[in-house]
Structures are given as C-alpha cells and as structure tokens.
Amino acid sequence: MARPLRSAGWVRPVPALTVLLLAGPVAAGLAGALLPAFGWMPALGGNALSLDPWRRLAEWPGLVAAVRLSVVTGLGATAISLAITLLIVAALQGTRAFALVTRALAPLLSLPHAAAAFGLAFLIAPSGWVARAVSPWATGWERPPDLLILGDPAGLSLIAGLVVKEVPFLLLMTLAALGQVSAAQRMTVARSLGYGRVTGWVKTVLPAVYAQIRLPVYAVLAYSMSVVDVALILGPTRPPTLAVQIVDWMGQRDLSLRLVAAAGAVLQLALVLGTLALWHGAERGLARLGQGWAAGGGRGRGVDKVARPLALGVAGLAGAAVLLGLAGLALWSVAGLWRFPDLWPASFSARHWQGQSRGVLDAVRTTALVGVLATALALALVIGALEAEFRARARPSRRFTALVYLPLLVPQVAFLPGLTTLALIVGLDGQVVAVTVAHLVFVLPYVYLALADPWRAWDTRCATIAHSLGAGPGRVLWAVRLPMLTRALAIAAAIGFATSVAQYLPTLLLGAGRVETLTTEAVALAAGGNRRLIGVWAVMQMLLPLVVFVGALALPALLFPRLKGMRA
Template identity: 40%
Template sequence: MTTLRRVAVLTLLAVVALPVLATAAMALGALLDADAWQTLRHDSQWRRALGLSLWTGLASTMLAWWCSAALLAQGFVRRSLGRLLRGLPVMLATPHAAFAIGLVFLVAPSGWLLRLFSPWLTGFDFPPPWPTTQDPWGLGLIVALVAKEIPFLLWTAATQLQRDDVRRRWQTEHAIAQTLGYAPHRAFWCVVWPQLAPRLFWPLMAVLAYGLTVVDLALVIGPAAPPTLAVLAWQWLQDADLAINAQGAAAGGVLALAVLLVGLGWQSAQQAWSTLSRHTSGRRGRAPLTDSAPNQVASLPWSFFALAGLYGAVLLALAVGSVAGVWPFPQLWPERFTAQAWASVWDSRGTVFNTLGLATASAGLALAWSVAWLELAPRRWDSALRPVLYLPLVLPAVLWVVGLYALALQWRLEAQWTGLLVAHTLMALPYVLLALSPAYLGFDTRYAQLNASLGHGRWTLLWRVKWPLLRRALAASAAVGFAVSVAQYLPTLYIGAGRFATVTTEAVTLASGAQRSLTSAYAWLQFVLPVLGFALAAWVGRPRRFTVQDQAHIQ
C-alpha cells in the first residue's frame, strides 16, 4: 500500500471511527455513576420492563430469522428468489413507526378489522375493551417487529447472492447434493444454509439489538404498564432531575449488557449448530411429488403473500385514515372524506423539506464514504474495523443518543443542522456499508486486469467499468441510507433539541393523540418518501438495453 493510499485510508477512518468511538466512550462514561445504579436497583419497574424487552426482542428475532430462512429456502429451491425479492423495496421503505401506526389502526378495538365483522357477526355497536394494541404481553410489538425485520433479512441475504461466483457455486453444490439423493429442500438446509447463515451475522445482530432496544415502535404499539426497558429509559432520560436522568442512562447500560450477552449466546449456539450440521444423519428427505416447473404464482410461498397482504392492509388503513372525516363505529367507511389533514401537512411543508434534505445529504455522505473505504482499505483492515463501524447498529438507541448528545454539546453541534446531519450520517452509514459490501467486494478483478492491459488507469476503470456495472448496488445502498435517515427518531429529538421536526418525529408524537387523520397523513408521508427513494434507485439501476444504433456505434 502506497503512502498516499495509507494517508487516505487513515483519513477516512478518522472521519467516521473517531466520532463513533467518542460517542460510544461518552455513552459508556455515563454508566459510571454508582448512585444511578443504586437507584435503578431499588426501582420496582425495571425488572419487569427488562423481562418484556427480552421477551419481545428474542421472540421477534427468532421468528423473523426462522421465517426468513424458510422463505429463502422456498425461493432458492423453486428458483423464484428474484420474484420473491421484487416486493421487498416497498416493505423496506415502510418505516417501523409508520407500519406500527397503520397496524394500530387496523387491529385496534375501533380498527378496520373489527369494523369488518361488526355488528353482523360480533354484535358490537361500540368498540370492546380489548387490549389489541399496547397489550401487556407485547404481542402487538412482536408482530410489528417480525413483519418489519423479515424483509430486511431477506434483502441482506439477497445481497450475498448478488455475487455471481457465490450464487453459481451454491447452485452447483445444491444440484450435486440432489444427485446424491437429497430432496431439494433437504439439500438447501444441508449445503446452502450453513454457508449463508454465518454471512448474515451482523444483519442479525442489528435485528436483535433493534428488537431489544426499540423506542419509537414500542411507544406506538408496545406495552405501556410497564413499558419495555428502552421506553422506560427514554422516559427517565427526558426528566429534568439529573438523578433520574442518570438512572435512564444506567437502564441503557443494562440494555447494552443484554444485547452483548444475548448476541454472544446466539453466536455460540450458531457455531454449535454449524458443527453439528456437518455430521448429517444421512436422511435424504422427501422427494418432490412432481418434477414439472411450477408457474410463477405457485412458485411463491403462501407465507409471502400473507406478509404482502399485511403490508397492503396496513398501508390502505393509513391511506384511508389520512382522508377520513367523521367515522363512527362500526361503520366500515367514513361518513365523509376530507383533505384537511393533508392541508395541515402542506402548511408544515418545511418539515417535509427538512426530512428530504437530511435524508439526501446523509445518504450521499454515507455512500461516498463507503465507496471510498471499500475501494481503498485493505481487506484485513476492513475486517478488523467492521465491529467499530457497526457500533451504531448494536448499541441500544437510548444509550447511543446519550453519548451522541454529549458529543454534540462538546462540539457545539446541539440544535444545529450540521449536528443533525452528523447524527443521521453515523446511523445511515453502517446500513449502507452492510448493503454495499457483498457486491463491491465481489467485483470480478479480471475487469481490472483487462482495463490495465488496454493501457487505461484506475479512474478509467472506476468511471467507465466498475461503477457503471455496480450502479444497481450503489443506488440500492443509497436508497437504504435514505430510508434509515427518514426513520430516525431519537437522534432527531435529542440532537435537534426540538428545533428541527421531521415526518417521523411528527408521526410518533401524533400517534399518542386522537388525531387519526393527521397521524395517518404523516405516517403515509413517512412511507412515501423512502418509496420514492427506492423507485429512483430502481430506475438508476435498471439494466441497460442496447439498441441497433448502439450496436452500430460499438462496431
């Protein structure tokens, strides 16, 4: 590695690693208050709140992991993975808070689902006192987390299959296993899944950490008496009393320790399972009933249609709710429709422009840094420093914002748009790096050799060969960063100090009130903005089609 390249890599590392490590250090430094730990120990709520966090986080992670693996097996065996992934951008673009708000409007006692069967089947003329939302067992929170994390895990698995060499090798090994008498699904679980699962470790840790420490989603649909420990810590952190504030930081430390221990336990269990799976029982599994190729609809598993139907129902509930006027129970449709909520959104259009500006800038900065890092950093440096770069993913959100807020105060970035941009970029960057790495690192090096043999330099390779071939992965990664920025709640609330509103902060704030139409409008807008980002990414990354004039020009 040349001196200039080493300087460039160290500069890139300093730009991101120093703020990340400083934020983590300040967050962990807030845990050194012994009185806060003593106060937390004597609090009567935190143990049950921790139990709820562990239950909802672990249950949702295991269900999402199992469902994603089953869908991947179906798609890989039936050669329908491409069709399976076509609906993922819309699901990925749906922010967690917007999905939770729509799900509440769907399953609440006065929600659309019960209206559909009332009063002709249920006999209800008034909403029943059922705990279908914010239930004390956290079931609604688990459903929302599972439905949101399955598309993320499917999409990160799909990025691994974007590498032609990996995909072809796994398809060949899968076919060889079938020639040995293994049924297609059995061959997938014995050959492909043991190689794919370890590559999904960091995405899985992100899902686990989010499930254990989520705040905005738990505020909307999670249990309330008591809440999860993350929400309890967030409530304590908002208190003006410094002692209670420190108690909230200590609760964030408990969550960080829980994430660490559960993550280590999960990794140990996965390694044990991987070791045991090498010694198969020799069972080949049940052979398929027919060898005929299934049609395009039948090749997709029913569970995927159920997931897509849930998303469709949630988004429809938000769309109708945003234009609903008077809507008494048990009427299926509102008595009248009104655009008053959207007029209020238009009057507050500065919030939309602020969201767009932050998301575009943070996604662009995260993409530029990720491309530069993957292009210049040696592989051993990249592998060694990934845990540092992924800290924003695995640290509890309430603990991360404590360190982020302390850093913003020290750098005088509190209540500044620049500080908010730094906070959003640090959160978007790990997702962008996670999404871009498989395709970028798997780029065929023979293109570089061919480029050099023609006498062209590195910039020619990048501008005319590498980046055009990777534009689909680049555009998709930027769209992911855009969506992550739009969905940021706690960093916007703390670093913005209430001076910078985004569609997410407005939607979560309104969700606790009774303004159904305005809440739906902001939640729908929270969904539309990332969808537009993914649509633009799909247009940029579309396959190039050569015309007759292009072929004549090439000749």
C-alpha cells in the same frame, strides 16, 4: 518486485477515516453513558463516583418487567424473523412466488419502521380493519371491543411490528449470501441424493449461509431489544420497554434523571451483550445437534408438502399485513366520518392534509436535507474505502466489515444519550450538523452493505483495459467504474436515504427537539391517537423514501437511455 508502485492517492486515508467516523461516536457515546452512570457528570455537579444512579434505577418499579420485555421481544422477534426468512428461502427458492417476493423486497426495505408499525397498529387495533371485517356478524361487537391488543404487556404486537420489517432485511442478506456459497450446486447434489427441497437446503446450504448472515442476525437482535420508535407505537406503556423509559428520562426537566438514564443505557448495553452471547451459545449447540442430524441421512421428503404452503401463507400474511396497513394509513388520512364497524369511511375530507401542509412541507425539507447530506457523505466514504481496497489490491478486510457493523450491534439507546450529552457540552446539540453526523453512523453501514458486493463483482479487466489505453487510476474510477456501477450506486444511495429518513432516536436526541423530521413528528403523534393526523404524517414518511427508491431504479435508463448493457 511484484508490480510497479503507484500512489494510492486521495483514497488512502479513507478507510481509517471511515472507521473513525463510525467507531468515534459509538465510543464517545458509550463513555458518555458509562461515566454519568456512576455519578460522574461535572456539568450537573456530579464530581464524585457513586452508585446512586444505579440505586435510583433499581427503585424504578417497572425495571423487572422492562428487562424481561427487552429480552423477550429481542429473542422473539429475531427468532421468528429468522425462521420466516429461512422458511421462505428453503421452501420457495426457484419458484415464481419467490421471484415475486424478491421483487417486493426493495420497496419494503425503504419503508421506515415507524410507518410499518403505524400501519400494523391501524390494522390490528380493536377498531382496526381486522375487527371491522368480522363485526358485528361474527363477534356481535357494535363498538370497538375493550381489548388490549396494541401495547399488550407481553409485547406480542411489538414483536409482530418488528418481524414485518426485519424479514425483508434478513431476506435480502440471505439472497446476497446465497450467491457466495454455491447454493445451487449444493442443492443439486442433495436432491440427486434423494433429499427433499427443504431438508436438503437446511442440511447443505444453511450452515454456509448462516455463517454469512450471522452479523445481520446479531444486528436484528440488538435492534429488536432496544428499539424506541416501534415500541412507542406498538409496545406496552405501563411500564414501557427499558429503551423507551431511558428516552423518557432523557427528556425530563429534572436533569438528575439523566444520570438514571445513563445507568439504564449501560444496563441496556449489558442486556444486549448478554443476549448476544446467549444466542451465540445456542448457535453452537444447534450446530452440534445439526451435524448429527445431517449425517443421519434422513431425506425428509414429506416436509416439502407442509413447508411450501406454510411459507406461501406466512409470506402472504406478512405482505398483506404491510400492504393493508399502509392502505389503512392512507385511507384514514382522507377519511371524514368513519364509524365502527363500517369497512369504509362514510365521507372523505382533505381537511387534515390542508391543515398539516405547512408543517409537513417544513418537515419534508429538513428530512430531505439531513438525508441527502448523510447519504452523500456515506457514499463518498464508502466509495473511497472500497477504492482504497482495490488500489492496494487488498482482499476484503473482515475487520473492516465488523467495524462497519459496530453501530448496528451496539444499541442506539446505549450510546446516543452519551453522545447527546457531549454535543450539549460542545454546543452542537439541536444543530443539523449534529443530527447529520449521528445519521451518518447508521446510514454508512447500510450504504456499505449495499455497495460492497457489486463493487467487488465489477469486471476488473475493464480497469486493465482502460489503464492499457493510457488512463490513470483517477480516470478509471470516474470515467469507467463509477458510471458502470450507476445502478448499484443509485440503489445504495436510496437505501442510505431511506435509512436516514427512518431514524428516530438520533434525530430526537441530537436534534434536541429543534430538528423536526417526518419521523420525529409522526412518532410524536403516537400517544395522541388521532388517526387522521397520524395517517397524514405516516403516509408522507412512507412516500419520501419510496419516491427516491423509484427514482433510483429509473436512473440508469434516464442517464443511459440508449445503452442496453446499463439496464441489466
């Protein structure tokens, strides 16, 4: 007998429940796409299996372009985001610029994709700040040029919009991984052998770090291939991306188009799986080449001279694009008359804020309600699952982590249409409950990613001491562990809330147009192109999670104003 047996208590079933709540909707949604894709949808009178939906999908003239777009934007956005992330870490780690970059990460992470995309769109549009800054003196443009920059058929602006949001995510994941692979030691060894900073990092640290960030990279790839809201704002329109077209079919009055949408969803899933396999194969090839390269002994000291300024430039450019974009959104929301090519509005007006105030406040209420509910549920489940792991004295389960990633690896557009159909059948569509459960599927993984490391890094001697003082497992959890982890819990909650605020597709589909959040309303304005209106909604969409983030960072000092140990 190794130790006295103690009942795990209420937390014992939580890991299984968590997996069920994550995998259940994904599996049900995929089934709900697979069956209609082959014509089986009794609600619409489809009782016989047929290939008709596939035939109609193949007849869509945009199919080839949409498939190409999905693969190109996915691979492009992922490769560029990963390259920028690794360049920044390899070249800048340990510098003051790096400390600045790390501090900017948390607020950047809380920024919804749609708000970042709108900001970028306002910046690079033919009538945006970039064009204004060089007109007319350099370009001769007296009016916005007739250039297809936004929604270019190659998807370049879509890739740019994805990159500015995925780099912060991958950076955060890389930073977390660095601590686990003794990166500093490896670098000391490499540099004492005469290796340059960047070459040394790539040869000694990257292989270990990449193994740790592989799942996040796959999540970025799956997301970039199938994103809907960013594609609606920055992506091409004729034809749109496959994901956008699927959502369009889902919303048509002709219900038979839902069968075509289901076939499209299955195709999207197959595309993502195929591209993930391609990426995985490329990883192996590169790893094999890399081994020979690393063993070749090249010190690459000259690389640093180029890599440092390059990393600084890229990080600065990405940061400036986001900041200027957001500033542009805010300025447009209060702009009166603003002629091209003026850099600044000629007059200001609060008219759009006043006109939208009622709608905005309603949307804030709904957004906050869904966000708080989904975050609270996710926190409870994640805490329960981690506590169950602790009480069972189990090692972190790799299978559990992989299952938590599942909703991030299966494209939203592949399983949410099917899930919506199921909600429709049981009469839950358009209800806050359905939207909250759908949000939970995406909020929970991020809450888990944010909380798991600090939870496991907690000094378990505190539990031993508390037990030896007579405290049972419940008291250790509530009176010792949770209060000590206040900071990590608050940040995890803020990340969860921001994830919920940013959700477009689950809100749109499960909400059936009746649950209106800041994100669904803002994205709905994209096609209209009224910049002042978009400015108002996008600013609110950006502010809500930001306010929560600032509150989360301030929480430990508010709760424990006189305890220094709680602020670290």
